[in-house]
């Protein structure tokens with residue numbers, strides 16, 4: 001349960017370090033499961049794969065979105081709630097309590113990714129808000145938990161947030177990325193680099209502007225991120241449309 005001071009900090013900053021939620025056993029199982037998924041020993045056709053651009057440029061593969069055989073050059077794994085090890089973690093009692101506290105008694109998993117930032121190849125992720133098409137209209141009706149599976153540092157692409165930027169609301173996207181660039185420039189000085197030890201979790205407001213750097217180091221920076229949405233919230237129109245009934249329900253009891 002988040003304390004009053006944690007709730008105040010989250011409301012003020014738009015993020016909250018949760019510390020170690022993942023147990024040692026869960027951490028080792030999660031690291032091993034990512035290795036199994038990228039190494040091909042646990043095939044799961046429901047999980048989507050995305051390769052790193054640097055790897056494609058070197059001629060490692062042509063395909064951006066597809067299983068390419070065993071590789072250390074995957075950038076992202078999608079639909080991680082389809083994996084039993086990760087689903088069990090996403091339904092951790094701590095998260096159930098937080099989700100019930102922040103968004104109410106019925107929640108779905110809107111998306112769950114592994115962000116792998118492989119050694120040397122890990123690409124940066126530009127400033128963005130998670131909110132927008134396909135996410136609830138009301139910014140209070142969803143939240144994300146990001147968890148480090150390796151140490152995340154400034155050197156290997158830790159998450160960077162603009163503290164307090166969720167209070168800008170949804171930044172319009174009518175002029176390419178110009179409005180987003182202006183919003184980021186307007187919050188200069190509010191950048192906070194969220195270094196994290198393996199297994200540490202961060203709670204994020206989905207309106208907070210965030211980014212992450214490249215990984216030129218020999219150490220991968222794997223993380224997993226899950227977004228919980230109020231099962232009754234109206235979602236913003238998107239193409240293709242997201243239908244709440246098709247999302248995975250989170251057991252909150």
Ligand SMILES: O=C(O)CCC(=O)C(=O)O
Pocket residue numbers: 113115125130157158159210211212223225
């Ligand atoms: O793990 C990261 O580097 C960033 C993840 C992220 O921002 C996202 O999935 O929206």
